Amino acid sequence: MKAVHFGAGNIGRGFVGLILHNAGYEVVFADVNAELIDALAETPSYQVHEVGAASKSWTVDNYRALNSATHEADVVAEIASADIVTTAVGPNILRFVAPLIARAINERDHALKPLAVMACENAINATDLLKQEIVAGLDDAALASIDSRAVFANTAVDRIVPGQAADAGLDVTVEDFFEWAIESGPFGGDVPDIAEAHFVDDLAPYIERKLFTVNTGHATTAYFGFLEGAATLADAMQSPEVFARVAAVLDETKTLLIAKYDFDPEAQEAYVQKNLTRFANPFLPDTPARVGRQPIRKLGRHERFIGPAAELSERGVVPDALLGAIGAALRFDLPEDAQSVELKELLATSSASDATSRLTGLEASHPLYAHVVRVVERVQKS
Numbered sequence: 001m002k003a004v005h006f007g008a009g010n011i012g013r014g015f016v017g018l019i020l021h022n023a024g025y026e027v028v029f030a031d032v033n034a035e036l037i038d039a040l041a042e043t044p045s046y047q048v049h050e051v052g053a054a055s056k057s058w059t060v061d062n063y064r065a066l067n068s069a070t071h072e073a074d075v076v077a078e079i080a081s082a083d084i085v086t087t088a089v090g091p092n093i094l095r096f097v098a099p100l101i102a103r104a105i106n107e108r109d110h111a112l113k114p115l116a117v118m119a120c121e122n123a124i125n126a127t128d129l130l131k132q133e134i135v136a137g138l139d140d141a142a143l144a145s146i147d148s149r150a151v152f153a154n155t156a157v158d159r160i161v162p163g164q165a166a167d168a169g170l171d172v173t174v175e176d177f178f179e180w181a182i183e184s185g186p187f188g189g190d191v192p193d194i195a196e197a198h199f200v201d202d203l204a205p206y207i208e209r210k211l212f213t214v215n216t217g218h219a220t221t222a223y224f225g226f227l228e229g230a231a232t233l234a235d236a237m238q239s240p241e242v243f244a245r246v247a248a249v250l251d252e253t254k255t256l257l258i259a260k261y262d263f264d265p266e267a268q269e270a271y272v273q274k275n276l277t278r279f280a281n282p283f284l285p286d287t288p289a290r291v292g293r294q295p296i297r298k299l300g301r302h303e304r305f306i307g308p309a310a311e312l313s314e315r316g317v318v319p320d321a322l323l324g325a326i327g328a329a330l331r332f333d334l335p336e337d338a339q340s341v342e343l344k345e346l347l348a349t350s351s352a353s354d355a356t357s358r359l360t361g362l363e364a365s366h367p368l369y370a371h372v373v374r375v376v377e378r379v380q381k382s
């Protein structure tokens with residue numbers, strides 16, 4: 001069995017690559033980072049160190065590595081004969097990897113089982129997004145027979161993998177928790193053989209529970225931690241003020257998730273508590289800069305803050321804690337983060353209502369809109 005995985009970074013090596021390796025796949029990593037790909041190509045194995053209450057190390061081998069910027073044709077040929085193609089490159093990068101997958105589907109031998117295409121990004125229905133871009137690159141024959149050539153399944157990936165120490169080489173330190181939920185419907189009963197993945201009929205509750213708990217809570221910790229000058233997420237969680245902010249935000253998203261998906265309140269509360277512990281993991285050297293990266297993306301309409309806040313306000317609830325976190329996100333001022341710089345410029349040069357519309361995509365008539373405008377105004381005056 002063979003899987004091609006785009007993005008040999010933190011989640012690529014420390015999660016998707018590991019799980020596919022453990023499931024018996026030969027993994028072909030494809031990445032545009034020449035130094036990383038050369039190192040992988042020259043090194044027969046790397047280690048994944050799980051840290052937390054239960055620490056353990058894994059050896060990943062049986063992989064190859066290709067530079068997808070300089071060896072496009074080779075990557076296309078690998079995908080054309082693979083069982084699975086996955087990505088962990090960031091939602092904004094999917095459009096750059098899609099043309100290679102499209103070319104591979106065009107070339108794919110009809111006798112092969114359909115290629116399983118799964119984007120593993122922090123975004124709702126990222127595979128649908130990837131599929132749209134792939135379809136644009138298909139020839140007429142592939143378009144006409146797409147169902148026999150490829151299966152597109154959305155997934156929810158959950159594992160905290162921080163930036164790695166400069167001397168770590170290819171080894172990756174990760175938290176000891178993980179969950180990979182994949183929608184089963186598109187496979188029509190013939191799901192890929194990935195023992196540690198969890199195939200579900202309806203992914204929406206899983207992905208929203210994950211995004212609006214793990215990612216909302218983690219980003220809230222990052223933005224308030226950043227304002228307090230915390231060096232790590234674990235340090236931020238030691239601050240009673242930051243902890244209270246994060247707990248309040250997760251209380252709001254818990255209310256929404258229970259109302260929307262009829263989750264058992266006790267189970268959801270246990271999930272919240274589990275995540276508060278994960279954010280405070282003292283063994284993970286994770287930083288507000290990494291977890292808060294790309295604040296404009298994170299303030300998007302269906303993302304971790306505006307997504308749940310909009311739905312709560314549509315249900316008549318004013319999401320005060322989420323609005324507080326949105327205010328903290330707007331204050332994320334990090335010169336090395338291009339979106340942070342862009343955000344600062346936008347706030348300095350636009351009216352509060354223009355900035356709200358451009359950042360959040362909310363209509364002025366939406367019940368959340370005026371609340372966000374007030375938050376933006378406060379940040380602009382501060």
Ligand SMILES: NC(=O)C1=CN([C@@H]2O[C@H](COP(=O)(O)OP(=O)(O)OC[C@H]3O[C@@H](n4cnc5c(N)ncnc54)[C@H](O)[C@@H]3O)[C@@H](O)[C@H]2O)C=CC1
Pocket residue numbers: 006007008009010011012030031032033036068088089090091093096097120121122123157158159160161162
């Ligand atoms: N790190 C984490 O804890 C988690 C990350 N994710 C998601 O996984 C995705 C990747 O995140 P990380 O691994 O943390 O980032 P990362 O920056 O460590 O890895 C991304 C990799 O993609 C590569 N890349 C960029 N453009 C590319 C292209 N055009 N073709 C091929 N490769 C390309 C980069 O060179 C890099 O090696 C993101 O969508 C993130 O939201 C999801 C859950 C947890």
Ligand SMILES: O=P(O)(O)OC[C@H]1O[C@](O)(CO)[C@@H](O)[C@@H]1O
Pocket residue numbers: 122159160161162214215218219290291292293294
């Ligand atoms: O990867 P994003 O979407 O920038 O979000 C930041 C972080 O969120 C987490 O998935 C969980 O909080 C991280 O580990 C991840 O990289």
